[in-house]
Amino acid sequence: MSAHKGEQSLATVGLTKTFGGVAALDGATVSFRHGKVNALIGPNGSGKTTFFNCVTGMIRPDAGRTTYRGRDITARPPHRIARAGIGRSFQLCRVFPRMTVLDNLLVAVRPPNLPAQLAGARKREETERARYWLTRMGIDHLETAEARNLSWGQQKLLELAGVLMSEPELILLDEPAGGVNPALIDRICDLVRELNAEGRTFLIVEHNMDLVMSLSDHVVVFDRGRPIAEGPPSVIQSDERVLEAYLGV
Ligand SMILES: Nc1ncnc2c1ncn2[C@@H]1O[C@H](COP(=O)(O)OP(=O)(O)O)[C@@H](O)[C@H]1O
Ligand SMILES: [Mg+2]
Structure with missing residues (x-):
């Protein structure tokens, strides 16, 4: 996280993935800046989630390369990409519903079958870190609740806490505000600003344009599997190609 702001973060060249034709x-070439809040927007089906799945190693692209801070990560499995410093959240939020809030964070970083002798000290340290992140998310009072009893927005905050448990430098968020009530959307925005000020880079897929425009430094617009425009929010808002893509003209 000490690297220069403005340095290249995640980048792809010719990234291609076809599903049944x-x-x-479709040959997506795009790059995002280190230290910034980047946004990736585009109509439904334009390839944003597939982009996240490819760059995090969850699906293998048919063609193209991905680099992170200059290093090729294209063929790496998800756990190695995570270890390189990239964390992500999911559009449909992944938490274990019948597990407590605290346990959700502990399993986020540790295989459940670690031998008891090894587990003790590590568990104490991880529990402390889990509580730290729950406090920062504002859901520490829910530590012993089962995740399924949290509101949707609180579950998203829990998922973000789980992502932060592995101390990623680059955080990919897939629709963090989707279905979340306005008060918690503000909380999520504040957190992104704080975490960015502390040195973390963001790449956010989001449909809430007020959020995208107020939060991001740089916006990339996808249409049909590739970027069609990019720039600061003020420029993107009035770009004709962007309006066309959204209106389906
Ligand atoms: N696992 C999959 N199997 C088949 N088609 C898929 C799969 N994932 C995505 N697609 C298709 O790829 C296109 C892009 O989808 P997606 O990346 O989810 O778009 P976005 O996140 O921008 O809405 C859509 O046409 C979608 O139906
Ligand atoms: Mg999506």
């Missing part, structure tokens, strides 16, 4: 990604 449909090009979800």
